[in-house]
Amino acid sequence: MLVDIRKESFNAYREILSYQESQNFSGEYGATASFVGSMRDFNEDRKVTSMTLEHYPGMTEKHLNAIAREATEKWRLLDVLILHRIGKVTIGEDIVVVASWSAHRKEAFESCRSMMEQLKSSAPFWKKESTTSGSKWVEKNTPGI
Amino acid sequence: MQVSIKYFASLRELIGEASVTIDIEENTTVHDLWMEIIRRKNIEFDNVMMTVNMEYVKSERQLIAGDEVAFFPPVTGG
Incomplete structure (x- = not known):
């Protein structure tokens, strides 16, 4: 399980691949589900040029870890990855990635969706758009559901 | 007794400080504390979220010495 908050830009797909390879569990999983959130150049008809993400140091990490841990308790998962950006984010950059690995698709799909919705509704992050x-x-x- | 308070995002900007330690009476709830803050600062703020020691709590939660209370607007991550 990896949960991390990043000040630097990351490529979500490279992070998924890199984590997957580092876990050395090839052959054990039959399903990988992932969600990637990236920065748009518009919101509610406004042209957005960049944004800044604030978090609650300590609580945010604790909360994301709880979301990941609870998912592994609720579903039969091989692994879970949650990464989230903070600081200044520019257009096209990835903001969040949630991924889960399981033997079959049901657990992967359901856990990925659930973790992402919980993150959206309760993880202490705040966006300020420029x-x-x-x-x-x-x-x-x-709303996501 | 003393508790520390943290504010985040738009509420931090509205209040003009990120954190403060204050003295409160015994048996003060998070709701009591929030009411006192908006009275003292003369602000209006809807949909505030409240945590104590980094866990979401109900507003009737009673505070004890050394608690870290945080108030912030609805979260918008992801």
Whole structure:
């Protein structure tokens, strides 16, 4: 299980591959589900140029670890990966990746979706968008279900 | 007794500080503390989220000395 908060830009797909290879469990999993969230250049009809992600040091790490651990208790999973950016994020950069590995697709799909929705609704991160006309805190996330 | 308070995101900007340690009465709840903060700072803030020692709590949770309380707006990560 890997949970990490990153100040530096990362490529979600390289991170999934790199973690998968480092775990040396090839042959054990038959299903990998992943969600990647990346930065758009628009939100609610506003042109966004960049954004800054704030978090609650200590609590955010603890909360993401709890989400990952609970998923491994609820579903039969081989492994779980959660990475999230903080700091200044520019257009096209990856913000979040959630991935899970299991023997069959049901556990992988369900756990990945559940972890992502929990992260969205309760992990302490806040986005502030910069636009050509100033900056603004994002007030709420769009519903995912 | 003393507790520490942290504010995040738009609430931190509205209040003008990120953290503070204050004295409160015994049996103060998180709700009591929040009411006192918005009264003292003369602010309005909807949908505040509250944690104690980095766990979400109900507003009736009673505080004890040394607690770390945090108030913040709805989370928007991911």
